[in-house]
Amino acid sequence: MKREYEVIIIGGGIIGCATAFELAKRGITDILLIEKRYLTSGATGRCGAGIRQQWGSELNARLALESTHIFEHLEEYTGYGHSCGLHQGGYLLVAYTQKEWDQFQENLKVQHRLGIDSRALTPQEAKQIVPYLNTDGVYGATFCQKDGHADPFHCTQAYAQGAARMGVEFLTYTEVTGLQIQNGQIAGVETTKGPFSARIVLNCANVHAPELARMAGEEIPVTSERHQALVTEPVAPLIDCMVMAFSRSFYVQQTPHGSFVMGIGPREEPSFSFRSTWQFLEQNCAVMCEALPVLRKLNVVRQWAGQYDLSPDRNPIIDEAKQARGFYSICGFSGHGFMVGPRIAILMANHLAGKDDTMDIRMFSKKRYETGKLLLEPAVV
Amino acid sequence: MENRTDDKNTILCRCEDLTREAILDCIRAGFCTIDEIKRVTRAGMGPCQGRTCRLLIAQELSSYYHIPMEEVLMPTFRPPTRPVSMGVLADAWKEGQSGAAENGGKGGTA
Structure with missing residues (x-):
């Protein structure tokens, strides 16, 4: 078994796999990706799968916009033989308070500056897009047709298989148990299948990124928060777009397969729990049936749980360990890692390959929590 | 007697209309647990949530990898x-x- 690589990536989710692919595309193919279980077994495979450009900060809107351009032809981009399931039915963001409605006007300005085709709608216009929407208490909504959702499993597989064809190796069911550091430089990792050496190690382990970073002497301010979701049986097409509301903290979409995927996002104490709760099942249905009464007839077939890797300003952290140069933590996506993954991977790969990028990677450093240059985002669930 | 398990059209996951052959293709491509197969094929994601296909897929994994049934990793029951x-x-x-x-x-x- 080969023991030396140029780059080791820890974590087989969208961030790890997309970064492996982008590095390989730039000629860095001597890569080993190590995953504790199997690809998409963590947050990526448990996420709500939404892709939206209707953000309130220019940074997120841009990351999502540029990622969407890749999602739009990901199969071709990676040479994948299966559909990645992108459906651009749009996102309808519903405002239930005046404050939220005012914020939406600000968000639209940010989006329009970037050329994102979003628009404000009256409750009646929103109802034309989603006839089943209960407009009681609705102040207005915004809509962007290019928003939508994709299949996280196939998107990740597309990147992984594309990377593998260029020579990237994958080691699943293998856990990283330690880091090798020599003279302030990362030298490799210890795993349950023995040691592997590399001068660059990328920590893409989502909620487990802080414990890996701690082995490199870095404290990453990311905590793990459980979020739950559920899926219904498939039915004929009812709603083409994602319906989402921040103040009522819900999202719901019908997948191309016909099932509805939805979730609500109450804040919880940090935990690594993957357990389902009965309370979520009932409360989620109550919130959703209020907004979209047509859903009452649908049967729930499964609920599950996943984790947000929450950072203090709910935006990504990309940080190189001071005591282990070459060890980068890429985490803190706070629930929107899937939709910005393609662009983050390009940014990371450009940085490591010494190529120019129109984004400055330094703004994602955790130094911002000391300097106060936070990456604030007003539009999150 | 005809060996029925050799029939390429045998349905293994009824909810998602997946044949045994489709599952075997997936196993041959390197997907080695029920959860991995589920994520790329939707096997076990239908209304019955794998009540029928879960053990049938486990049998295929068991015979392909020559491991006892009890060593095939089970997905989470939800x-x-x-x-x-x-x-x-x-x-x-x-x-x-x-x-x-x-x-x-x-x-x-x-």
Whole structure:
């Protein structure tokens, strides 16, 4: 078994796999990706799968916009033989308070500056897009047709298989148990299948990124928060777009397969729990049936749980360990890692390959929590 | 006697219309657990949540990898045990909330 690589990536989710692919595309193919279980077994495979450009900060809107351009032809981009399931039915963001409605006007300005085709709608216009929407208490909504959702499993597989064809190796069911550091430089990792050496190690382990970073002497301010979701049986097409509301903290979409995927996002104490709760099942249905009464007839077939890797300003952290140069933590996506993954991977790969990028990677450093240059985002669930 | 398991059209996951051959293709491509197969094929994601296909896929993995059935990793079992309508669940939440209010906030969702 080969023991030396140029780059080791820890974590087989969208961030790890997309970064492996982008590095390989730039000629860095001597890569080993190590995953504790199997690809998409963590947050990526448990996420709500939404892709939206209707953000309130220019940074997120841009990351999502540029990622969407890749999602739009990901199969071709990676040479994948299966559909990645992108459906651009749009996102309808519903405002239930005046404050939220005012914020939406600000968000639209940010989006329009970037050329994102979003628009404000009256409750009646929103109802034309989603006839089943209960407009009681609705102040207005915004809509962007290019928003939508994709299949996280196939998107990740597309990147992984594309990377593998260029020579990237994958080691699943293998856990990283330690880091090798020599003279302030990362030298490799210890795993349950023995040691592997590399001068660059990328920590893409989502909620487990802080414990890996701690082995490199870095404290990453990311905590793990459980979020739950559920899926219904498939039915004929009812709603083409994602319906989402921040103040009522819900999202719901019908997948191309016909099932509805939805979730609500109450804040919880940090935990690594993957357990389902009965309370979520009932409360989620109550919130959703209020907004979209047509859903009452649908049967729930499964609920599950996943984790947000929450950072203090709910935006990504990309940080190189001071005591282990070459060890980068890429985490803190706070629930929107899937939709910005393609662009983050390009940014990371450009940085490591010494190529120019129109984004400055330094703004994602955790130094911002000391300097106060936070990456604030007003539009999150 | 005809060996029925060799029939390429044998349906293995009834909810998602997947043949045994489709599952075998997936195993041959390197997907080595029920959960991995589920994520790329939807096997076990239908209304029965794998009640029929879970053990059939486990058998295929067991024979392909020459491992005992009990060593095939099982996916997580999740609620609800059988499909329940969202309306029933929504009403249960509201009843629980009003019950809790009547009990001075101490009641459960019984």
